[in-house]
Amino acid sequence: MNDMPAGTRSVVVEREMPYPPEKIWRALTQPHLIAEWLMKNDFQPVVDHRFRLSADWGGVECQVQTVEPNKTLSYSWDTKDLESVITWTLTPRGTGTHLRMEQVGFRTDQEPYYRGATVGWKRYFAALEQVLSRAD
Template sequence: MSLDLTRLQTVLDGDTDILLRRDFQHPPAKVWRALTQPALIREWMAVKDHPMTRCDFDPRPGGTFHFEWQGPDGNSFFFSGPVIAVNPPHHISHIEYFNGDPAMSARITTDLAPQGSGTRMTMVMRYHDAEARAAAIATGMTDGMDEVYARLDAMQIPA
């Protein structure tokens, strides 16, 4: 029996990791573009009541990213950091800082593998320790992930 990964599967792994898996209808090259091109990121990553106000991404080793949203209260929050490793369209690893705080950082490793005519994404979010992972989860950072990845899957991604 195979897993239904048309919805995001989230697993706490060990003390420090969050493991995410999801299948997409698009082949890896298209999912890669949606994950790394700012114009496409803006289409799927905006969250209800949180407009995306900044989206910069230089997906190469030594590059950086900065994604920023405005909350319904008018306050903004952001994720930013350096890109560590890239192997398009199958692998990217980066460090993600929440609001620039090194204590709220994680190493994010995303792998895209062919799955039939689509793609299976496996993402590992690795925190410094169990407390850092618990603090990240407490911020609600996993809330809405299934919604935004469903929008990515439904997108018309250019060839």
């Protein structure tokens, strides 16, 4: 399923969210909302679109790979030393949505990046939940 070389690891964060997939999709794909929970960006939900996420510590070069509205979104996530892919999967569950984020591509010699992503994505998810709680 993933094209990453052998010996890579992935970070997975999953949450049950009390919102419909359409609402979460907007928070994942609208630049002004992405800026509220992740980073400043010039994202567009268009396959092959190149975009940049920028923060105080630097930036991430990205390219959209998969867009299935309200279901799946994936994009490359490349920093100076890390080439990885982020995949968001939205699965309707009762009155809410199961949201899964997987970042694949951490080499075994990239333990600090792996640990950083493990901590960082939990913070991003918390911020995403804040945005969802007040977005209409």
